Amino acid sequence: MSVAVSQPGRTSRPADGATAIEVRNLVKAFYDASGDRITLATTDVNFTVKRGEFVCIVGPSGCGKTTVLRILAGLEQSLSGQVRIDSAAEPAMVFQEASVLPWLTVAQNVAFPLSLKGVSRQKQRERVGELLALTGLTEFADARPHQLSGGMKQRVSVARALVDDRDVLLMDEPFGALDEQTRLTLQQELLGIWERTGKTVVFITHSVDEALTLADRVLVMSPRPGTIVADLAVPFERPRDVVEMRRDKRFWDLTYEVWRLLAASPEH
Amino acid sequence: MTTAHPSLTPDEIERLKAPARREKLHRILSYFSPLLLLLLWELAAQAALIDRRFFPPPSAIAGTAWQMIVSLELFEHIGATLRRVAVGYAMGAIPGVLLGLILGLSAPVRRILGPIFAALYPVPKIAILPLILLIFGVGDASKFVVIAIGVFFLMFYNTLGGVMQIPQIYLDVARNAGATRFQTFRRIALPSALPSIFTGLKLAAGSSFIIIAAAEFLGARSGVGFFIWASWQTFAVSRMFVGIVVISLMGYLTILALEALERRFVPWAKH
Numbered sequence: 137m138s139v140a141v142s143q144p145g146r147t148s149r150p151a152d153g154a155t156a157i158e159v160r161n162l163v164k165a166f167y168d169a170s171g172d173r174i175t176l177a178t179t180d181v182n183f184t185v186k187r188g189e190f191v192c193i194v195g196p197s198g199c200g201k202t203t204v205l206r207i208l209a210g211l212e213q214s215l216s217g218q219v220r221i222d223s224a225a226e227p228a229m230v231f232q233e234a235s236v237l238p239w240l241t242v243a244q245n246v247a248f249p250l251s252l253k254g255v256s257r258q259k260q261r262e263r264v265g266e267l268l269a270l271t272g273l274t275e276f277a278d279a280r281p282h283q284l285s286g287g288m289k290q291r292v293s294v295a296r297a298l299v300d301d302r303d304v305l306l307m308d309e310p311f312g313a314l315d316e317q318t319r320l321t322l323q324q325e326l327l328g329i330w331e332r333t334g335k336t337v338v339f340i341t342h343s344v345d346e347a348l349t350l351a352d353r354v355l356v357m358s359p360r361p362g363t364i365v366a367d368l369a370v371p372f373e374r375p376r377d378v379v380e381m382r383r384d385k386r387f388w389d390l391t392y393e394v395w396r397l398l399a400a401s402p403e404h
Numbered sequence: 405m406t407t408a409h410p411s412l413t414p415d416e417i418e419r420l421k422a423p424a425r426r427e428k429l430h431r432i433l434s435y436f437s438p439l440l441l442l443l444l445w446e447l448a449a450q451a452a453l454i455d456r457r458f459f460p461p462p463s464a465i466a467g468t469a470w471q472m473i474v475s476l477e478l479f480e481h482i483g484a485t486l487r488r489v490a491v492g493y494a495m496g497a498i499p500g501v502l503l504g505l506i507l508g509l510s511a512p513v514r515r516i517l518g519p520i521f522a523a524l525y526p527v528p529k530i531a532i533l534p535l536i537l538l539i540f541g542v543g544d545a546s547k548f549v550v551i552a553i554g555v556f557f558l559m560f561y562n563t564l565g566g567v568m569q570i571p572q573i574y575l576d577v578a579r580n581a582g583a584t585r586f587q588t589f590r591r592i593a594l595p596s597a598l599p600s601i602f603t604g605l606k607l608a609a610g611s612s613f614i615i616i617a618a619a620e621f622l623g624a625r626s627g628v629g630f631f632i633w634a635s636w637q638t639f640a641v642s643r644m645f646v647g648i649v650v651i652s653l654m655g656y657l658t659i660l661a662l663e664a665l666e667r668r669f670v671p672w673a674k675h
Contacts, residue, residue, distance in 0.1 A: 211576055229580045235573045238672040239595040249581035252591070280672055296581075 155222060156304060156336040157185040157208065162217035164203050176361035177203045181217070183355055183364055187303075190330055190337045192347035193364075194394065195357030201340045202232070204362070205306050208338065223336075227304035228297040232312060236281040236289045236296075243268065243277040246295045253300070267295040270329060287318035294326065298333070307339040311346065323349055324378045331375055344394045348387060349378050356397045366397045438656070460642050465649065468642040478650060484626040485651065488544055488619075489612045489658075492551025497608065500559025501601060505593050507560075508567025521560060529554040530618050542623040547616060554615045555608040562607070566600025567593050599673045602666040606659050613655035628654070 162181040167174050178200035185191045195201045206212040207219060209229045221227060228249075236245050243264050244251075250260045268274045271291040281289060290310050297305055311319040327350065330337060341347050347354045348370055356366040370390065372381050381387055409417065442462045448454050449461035456464075472478045507514040507521075533550055540546035570593060578592045620629025632647035666673075 209580055211579060226580070226582065229576070231573055231576065233573060235577050237574060237577065237592070237595075239598070239670075248577075248591075252578075252581055252583050252587050282672060296577075300581075 154187045155184050155220075156187040156189070157183075157222070157338065158218070158220040159183050159204070159208075160218040160220075162204065162207065162219065163215045164200065164207065164212070165215050179361040179363050181363055183367065185336055185338060187222075187336055188334050190339065190350060190352045191355060192339045192341055192351035192353075193355045193357060194341055194344055194347045194398070195362055196359050196398065197342060198360050199357045200360055200362030201357050202308055205229075205308050205338060205340050208304075209306050221304060223303040225300070225302040227306045227338075228300070228302040230290075230293045230297045230305065230307040230310045232308045232310070234281070234286070234289050236284075236292045238281045240281075241277065242273055242279050242281070242284070242292055245281070245292050246273075246299055248296060249300045263299055264295075267299050270298070271295040271325070285318075286314050287322060290314065290322060291325075294322075294329070298329070298335075301333075303336055305335045305337045307337065309340050309342065312341070312343075319346070320378055326350065327374075327376055327378070344391055344398070347394070348390050349376070349381065354390075354394060356394060366394075368393065435660075458641060460645060465642050465645045469646045469649070472643070472646060478628075478631070478646070481626055481628045481631045481647075482650065482654070484624075485616055485620065485628045486654065488547040488627065489551060489616050489654075491544070492548040492616075493555050493608065493612055495548055496552035496555025497559045497605065500556040500604070501563045504560045504563025504601075505567055505589060505597065508564045508570075508597070509589060509593055514564075521557070525557045525561070529615055533619055533622060537623045546623065547619050547627075550619050551612050551615050554611050558608040558611060559601070559604045562600045562604025563597050566597030569600070570596040598670050599666075602662065602670060606662050606666075609658040609662060610655055613651055613658075617651055 159181055163179055164177045165174055166177060181200075181204055183191075193201045193204065203212065207214050208221065209227055211229075236242075237248065240248065246267050247260045247264045250263060255263075264277075265274075268277055271294055273288070273291055273295060276284065276288060281292070284292070293310060297307075311322050314322065323346065339347075339350060351370050354366075354368045354370055355364050356368070357363065358365045368390065371386060372384065412420070445454075445459070446462045449456055449459055503521075507518060529550055532553075533546075536546045536550050540549050574592050574596060575588065578588045583591065616627065617629035617632065620627035621633040624630045628647050628651045632644050632651070635641075635644035635647060
């Protein structure tokens with residue numbers, strides 16, 4: 137099913153080739169007992185992600201891309217198929233909407249995973265300080281979530297997902313609800329963070345533009361029941377400039393290619 | 405984040421701060437609004453629009469109250485009532501909140517045990533008071549129990565409702581961060597449900613004073629409820645009203661105190 141439209145991209149920090157995530161023949165269905173109806177969410181999903189790679193999954197709403205991510209995160213069970221994640225810890229997740237806990241301050245939100253693990257207060261403070269600096273939140277450390285903009289809240293989510301330094305980062309349309317300028321800023325910052333930390337990232341989006349901006353590879357999903365219909369390498373060099381890369385003709389060729397695939401995906 | 409801002413004129417700063425100041429004024433006025441009711445009553449009694457034998461004017465009741473305060477007569481009754489409410493309230497609220505959290509978080513437990521609470525809840529607490537008096541005697545224990553039962557259900561259902569409304573995403577965040585069941589309970593469910601828990605605490609405080617008044621009518625030798633009943637029996641209507649005002653005031657002040665606690669512990673919710 138894989139369609140290669142260009143050679144694998146050269147990245148400034150190439151993946152070492154080891155497989156971090158392997159998904160084989162994944163099937164997920166939902167059963168609605170009141171209507172006695174079965175809905176097939178995804179069917180026969182196959183892909184692998186190499187260690188240190190940044191992979192985006194694009195697809196129309198309801199194609200099951202979020203479901204795939206939730207299964208990777210262990211928040212849902214697959215009906216059948218195999219999911220193998222080669223990592224010491226469970227993947228960390230950055231959620232779609234405001235997932236910042238409203239009763240905690242920004243610093244307490246970022247510290248949340250550490251505080252559950254009983255990390256000493258001193259260590260928590262140091263680590264949270266680093267993450268707040270990394271995400272530009274230092275001066276908001278003691279703010280309450282309701283005082284923050286949408287962009288700020290998503291920075292908190294990103295900082296929280298990074299705080300306990302897990303190898304795999306799963307991102308579920310984290311910037312979907314933001315305005316375009318904020319999204320561009322956060323995309324640039326995310327790329328910077330990724331380049332520094334070398335995480336393996338699986339990033340869900342319905343925005344073709346966002347996928348091409350961020351990813352080493354873009355997986356295109358069909359409408360429900362979702363399956364991977366294409367696996368495209370994104371050739372832009374790293375580090376990327378999210379604004380400048382739009383001057384590259386290849387960006388628009390790839391945009392066209394992905395749109396063509398999305399438009400051609402058969403309705404099941 | 406600072407109040408002084410060089411590029412704003414004093415007038416602009418003034419207008420900027422006006423809504424917050426109005427809100428503060430509203431809060432101050434809210435303490436006095438119940439007094440309006442007393443004023444209407446006084447005027448009606450003075451104008452003989454209502455029968456003074458049954459509804460003496462608040463000024464006459466205040467005179468009686470003053471004598472009773474000076475003679476320290478009422479404080480013993482207030483103390484007895486407060487003790488019964490406080491103990492019964494705690495006995496009902498703590499298990500109510502805990503069971504509300506457990507049933508809220510666990511769908512199987514909720515489906516299986518939920519009907520027990522649904523069946524018991526509509527039983528009027530006062531209707532079972534004779535039974536409770538029989539089992540626990542006419543002392544304080546029976547008052548603790550009847551209040552605890554009333555408080556329990558209000559706390560249970562408010563906490564349950566609060567937990568059921570927790571956005572799934574908060575539970576997902578906890579799970580993804582590796583929270584244990586107890587950590588999810590303590591760190592997510594409890595704070596999420598806190599606004600509903602406070603609603604329950606306020607409702608339960610109000611109903612505690614209703615229940616204790618009735619309970620003290622029936623089987624007590626002390627307490628504000630007993631005092632109201634005893635005054636009525638001797639047709640000391642002014643004294644009866646003092647009792648009614650005192651017990652209402654006790655309920656009102658308790659709710660004010662709970663609201664202060666709510667602002668302290670639920671700073672993220674709107675008030």
